[in-house]
Amino acid sequence: MLSNAALTARYYQTKAPYSPQQDAAGYEAPPAGYAPVYTQLVARHGSRGLSSMKYDMAVYNMWKKAQEDGALTALGAKLGPDVLKIMKANFLLGYGVPGISKPGYGNETQVGINEHKQLAARMLLRQPAFWKQIGETASTAPRKIVSVTSGVDRAVDSGTFFVESLKTAQPALAPLITYPAAAGPFPDNAPAVSQPNGTNRFLLYFHKLDKTTDLVTNTTNPLYRTYQASQEYQAFKNDQDLADKQSGLFKTPEAKAAGRAVLERLFTKAFIDKIENGSYKFSNAGSSTFSSDDGGFTSTLTGDGKTKIESLADAGSMMYELYVISPAMRAEANVDFSAYMPLDQAKQFASLNDASDFYDKGPGMTEKGDITYKMSQILVDDLFAEVDAINKGDLSHAAKLRFTHAEIIIPLASRLGLKNVFQQLPKALTYSYQNNPWRGEYVSPMAANLQWDVFKNASGNLIVKMLYNEKETDFMAACDNAKISSSSHFYDYAKLKACYGYAALN
Incomplete structure (x- = not known):
């Protein structure tokens, strides 16, 4: 049987089974004096069957x-x-x-279930001392492991299998798993649609926000921008230029x-x-x-x-x-x-x-601007907000785990401006393997994931390293000056945040 790594060489595009892209033994070590203080994850659901009978x-x-x-x-x-x-x-x-x-089309397969179980196990192995400490202080100084999903079955199931793997490997973490209340109440012009704790459609299903479940009309609501961006994107799906291209x-x-x-x-x-x-x-x-x-x-x-x-x-x-x-x-x-x-x-x-x-879903046509990825800003904001809390001394969260879909991972990668991921083309050109490096099997294979590991020194300074499909990956090229050295994958957090257009840290 072919390994998952071998399978990705057979042109399976975004359906490629997941394989970590780097051995953890080769990861760059944090500089002297820095210790892990937090980690966060955004992951696509694991390998699945067909979405429907088509x-x-x-x-x-x-x-x-x-x-x-x-x-x-x-x-x-x-x-x-x-x-x-x-x-x-x-x-x-x-x-x-x-x-x-609920059995049937769209569910995860055994391959997909194992992808998330193994991803969780590797997360623990990557920083064993950190997780051991989190478990040992669970009763005296508990730090939450926050888990949220899109609310769609296969993403929910991925979250369940991931969390169960964490608890199996390290039972002391079990009481720390928390599921925040769903955003809401929405829609705001009708009786609220109840959603389970741990659901956040705005954060993890922003490509399909619907007026029957998610309507936001109050312009002062922080979620209004995301709802509007979702509607603009869904309207774009009927764009004539897009239809002609596809x-x-x-x-x-x-x-x-x-x-x-x-x-x-x-x-x-x-x-x-x-x-x-x-x-x-x-x-x-x-x-x-x-x-x-x-x-x-x-x-x-x-x-x-x-x-x-x-x-x-x-x-x-x-x-x-x-x-x-x-x-x-x-x-x-x-x-x-x-x-x-x-x-x-x-x-x-x-x-x-x-x-x-x-x-x-990806970078798209230059003339269309940020229509395919503007809605992902809420997720970028959330990634930075979590690290901001650590910077301000709020250690209530040890980790945040998010489980979602290719339609979220792909625009997130564009918004972050990752190398070989964000390179738009003018309408006059048509995408091909010869004129653009964008590849679905790299950007969003099954169980695709983006992780930020955060480290802190005795002076309180934070540095961040990003893993993309478990490979040490640079942020956008414009942020190279935030690296702690030209060859490093670690970034000074204050400089990185400023590079992405956020106000200076307090």
């Missing part, structure tokens, strides 16, 4: 027609049964797994050729030609039912018909969607889709997906 049903419907036509190659004959394995695994995903309340990606000769190359391994030329000339079209319409092996759970779902195969590029891209999800489902489906997706075509479709994400 690509799988569309591909299966295409395969069934090819079977009826006698148009399958020897390899193509294997595709249908493998798609059914993927479908069954998604229908039943999470059934019988402690911590998963739709155009799959209409190129290269996309068509990649689709044909994938299909030629599976179907006869006559069948493929009928897709190309429009005689054959497929969608995710139809119903399926699957039951668990023990008969304890049955699920029936009906596709909405909105996911369509109307071109060779469409067909290839949907095959790619099954290809990229299969590594996350190794335990549940045990299907290797690499036979159906050669690396050259995987790279082609990864580049198209990266382009699409670049435009609607």
